Amino acid sequence: MTTTETLNAGATAPLSLSEQERMVEAVLFASADPLSLRDIASRLPEGSDVAEALESLRARYESRGVQLTRVGDRWAFRTAADLAFLMKESTVEQRGLSRAATETLAIIAYHQPVTRTEIEEIRGVAVSRGTLDHLIELDWVRVGRRRQTPGRPVTFVVTENFLDHFGLESARDLPGLAELRAAGLLESRPPGDAGIPLQPDLDDDLIDEPSTEDLFEDE
Incomplete structure (x- = not known):
């Protein structure tokens, strides 16, 4: 046997797409939390096309009845939205949100x-520290980066847990302004406000992330 034949004999045959699907399926089912493409790829054989799988x-x-859902940049299996009613009896709501927390969120x-x-400014009333603390404890809101403006105030953004809880792939999938008003979530908005944009306005003037202790020192 020549050297080339020996190398070819020892080479591992590339995995088929169906084999890669089975591996991705197994990894996701075994995980309690959504996984990123990188997380999944780290567990599959080298050369696997995780994105295609x-x-x-x-x-x-x-x-x-169970669907593969993208949550931000992570993936997880979730019950199909139209079958959510089947899970209601096993769902326990431990703590509801106050009106202030709902509007703030x-x-x-x-x-x-x-x-x-x-x-x-949008709500027309002061936001208590307790309201933001509660949303952060739920892991629906986290501290963003500071603005590169006078005082360098901290910002707040929603988390992937928020998207996962409400079955959203990204913030762009949020319901429209009319739906929120119909639900009574925007009654306190100033009459002259143009409304909530359907797509988050991600500023470019943001720099380093602050520590939790700095949350309320700058505003």
Whole structure:
């Protein structure tokens, strides 16, 4: 046997797409949390096309009771939205949101990254530290970067857990302004306000992230 034949005999045959799908499926089912493409790729054999396997797997599960869902830049299996009613009996709501927390969360989701002062201007009332603390404890809101403006105020943005809880792939999938008003979430907005944008306005003038202790020192 020649040297070339020996190398070829020892080479590992490339995995088929169906084999890669099975591996991705197994990794996602075994994980309690959504996984990024990089997380999944680190567990599959070298040379696997994880992105293609995910898209193929998502199409395969599209009409099933469990579907492959993208949450931000991560992936997870979730119950199909139209079957959510089957899970209601096993769902326990431990702590509801106050009106102030609901309005604050909606403003952060649509205007992120947004400062506390901007939240107060939109709501027309002061935002208590407890309201923001509660949203942060739920892991629905986190501290963003500081604005490169006088005082360098901190900003707030929603988390991937927020997107996952509400079944959203990204903030662009949030309901429209009319739907929020119909739900009574925007009644306190100033009459002259043009409304919440359908796509988050990501500023370019943001720099280093602050520590949690700095949250309320700058505004």
